[in-house]
Amino acid sequence: MIQIKVFNRVPHLEDWVIDKQVEKQVRFLKAVHPQLADEHWNEGRVELRPVKRDPNLKDYLRSFGSWHLGEKDVAELKKFLQQLNGKGVDLYFSAFAFDFGMDVFKKDGAKYERGKVNAENALFTSILAADFDGIIEEQFLSEKQRLLDLDIETIDIFSGHGWQSIILLNHRVTDKGILKKFTELMTTKGFKVDSAIVDAARVLRMPYSFNTKALDKKTKYYDPINPKIIATTDHFWTERRYHVTEIFEKLNRLPDVIVQSHPLTDVDVKAIPTASLNSTERKAEKEKVKREIEEVKQIKVETLKAVYNMLDLERLPEPVQKMLAGSQEGLRNKVMMFIIPFLRNALGLSIQTIKEILAIWGERCSPSLDVDFVLGEVDRIYGMGFRGKHGKYTEELRKAYGYLEFDKYTKKNKIIIPNEFFEDMSTLSDGAVRIFLAIKLGESLDGVKNFSKADIQKYAQVSERTMERNIKDLLSKGHVCKRRGNRRSGEGHVYYINPYFNSVAGFTMLENATVKLMLSDLTDGEMKLYCYLSKIVGGSRAECWTSQKYLANKIGKKGHDSISKMTGSLHEKGFITKKTIEKNGVKHSVYNLNY
Known part of the structure; x- marks a missing residue:
């Protein structure tokens, strides 16, 4: 019978007990993330993530992270656990080690929080994990015996409302989909595992902490009268490690209980990318790459x-x-x-x-x-x-394709316009486009991030009244943001480009020198049209055959006559080359951009 410790409030541990807690957590972390014991400590950071369950807890809690559990990091871990001591907080560890230095963004343009594992910065894992949730002890022991019958030993953690079984690997798996493949295979073979453990951003219940979900109104375990605070600890331990292909091959000996939607063949299993090869494999891999080069x-x-x-x-x-x-x-x-x-x-x-x-x-x-x-x-x-x-x-x-001259193909000396900006061009005033380009130019040329009204007037070469009238469009559509400046120093509002744009739509680049010339030589309407032509041809600078009616509609003009006049003016000013070609008795205008 597995012994379970239950409390009606989160225990406050004495200092010597926290020392024992640290000792056990370090042992566990070095088992599931063996790189933490290596001298080469910068190969992948591991996260311990606190999750608040007590709604009355107002403290801001940062994740603990480490590349190498040396003396200094162990001391920091103790301080971290002391901060959580006696509080309604659940603790989780990252299944994957991750790249701490990588700045990555979500699809909505928001930046992922630094110090936390996510689907993009995940590097590798050294475990396979199965979550047996919502089953009684007898059922779990039956599931465990099935694994033992296959000669698969696991570290088993009682998570408070179920069990977690962890298989230690003798190498690193870099396949970010490995947890999903493992979970799907376990499910196929009839194991009662939680289907949620599928992604590289997964955090798992940390043993030698407390499950405090009973304090959280959002969970089914919430109990305001007599909450059950449950100690999480290991109940079975192993030091034995396996190769990932060995585990998949052992599991595949079992008959399918559920038909596999995407069955893994022997070739698929052997193709799971790992970060560790023996000397013979490394030599063969080098020879193969050499031939391909x-x-x-x-x-x-x-x-x-x-x-x-x-x-x-x-x-x-x-x-x-x-x-x-x-x-x-x-x-x-x-x-x-x-x-x-x-x-x-x-x-x-x-x-x-x-x-x-x-x-x-x-x-x-x-x-x-x-x-x-x-x-x-x-x-x-x-x-x-x-x-x-x-x-x-x-x-x-480099060996295969040769030396690459990077500077010629950088975004240096260019401004970047999100393509979603062009979607609003039909309703943006011509002056708003001038102001937007001027702010982007100030960013690129002088590194200005926050613009005063006077700054915008200077870069856009407009009056204060013109600036105030046209920037309203940019603010209402979210292309430019504003905030109150420092009142003590007498600062008014400051304006800045919205840093979050939809990267899925792509973007268009214009040379700084071109934008500077546009601001001095072109009317607001001509600037608007030239920008849209740049968006159409993109980096290829190919000929543009787009009809004048289409262009008029896209930049908010009444008819093709205005487009004809503006393209004629752009041609005279040297910004485009305009040609008229007759096809099947119908005349078409073709444009080539000169900048």
Whole structure:
């Protein structure tokens, strides 16, 4: 019979008891995250996350994090646990180690909280975890025996309302979907596991703490009269470690109770990416990459121009052209991690265009890649929100594709306009577009983040009254924000570009020098039109065949006559080259942008 300790309030531990708590938690953390015991402590941070359950607790509680549980970190862990002592807080640990230095953004543009694991910054895990929730002890012991019959030993944690079984691995798994694959396989084999343990951002119940869900009105365990505060601890322990493929192979010996929706073949199991290879495997991998590098050098890029008609291929660096010819198996992941951020950040392409490009690339790979897999990878990597001009250009990529001159393809000396801004152009005043571009230019040229009214007047070259009238559009549509300045120093309101924009729609880039010239030489309406033409042609700078009626509708003009006059003026001022071509007896205007 498993002994369970239950209290009617959160116990306040004496200092010597906290010392024991620290000792046990360190032992557990080094078991599930063995890198914490290594001397190389910067390979992946681990998070301990406190979650408030007591609604009366007003303290702000930060997560505890560590790369290496040395003496200093152990001392910090004790301070952390002392802060939680006697409080209605649940404690969880991250199943994955993560990259603390990575800045990543959610789909809505909000930044993930620093110091916490998420789906984007997760690096690797050394465990497989199963959550047996809502079952009695007898049922759990029966489930555990099924694993023991397969010669699978587990660390088992009583979580307060169920059990958690943890399988220790002798290597690191870098596949962010491994917990989902494991959970689905366990479910298929009839194990009564919680289907929620599926993602790399998962945090699991930390043993040697307390389950205080009974204090939380939002949970089914809430009890305002006699809350059950339950101690969480280990009840079975093992030091035995396995290879992930060994676990999957053992489980696959069991008959399916539920039909697998996506059964893992032996090939799939063996293809689960890990961060540890033995010397023979490492040697074979190096030889394979070496062969593939030699194959890359034979690529002829001239044949690609017709294939990638959405790109101005000749303007791309030669190494990128070679990548687009298709990549071999050992280089494909590295290419995707490099080229998706490059297409997004250096060229400003939308996710839809990037998917179109990568779908073609996947077909040309050797062997070819499933299109659904490629599109899923685009979503995943694009969603990481890399802020650099490209992904990592690894030594393997350099050897395969050659030296890449990065400076020529950066966003340096450019302003970035979110494409969602153009969706509002039909209702934005012409003056509002001038002010928006002026603020963006001030950001880019001088690093200004907060603009006073006088700053905006200076950059936009407008009067105070004109500025006040036109900025209302930008504020109402959320493209510009304002806040009250420092009252003590007599500051009025300050204005700044909304930092959160929908990156899914992509963006358009304009040279600083071009914007500066636009502000001095063009009317507000001409600036608006030139911006929209830039958005249409994108980084390719291809000819624009768009009808004047369409342009009028998109930038809020009454008819094509006004567009005709403005494009004529832009042509005279040297910003565009306007040509009239007759096709089937109908005249069409074609525009090429000169800047």
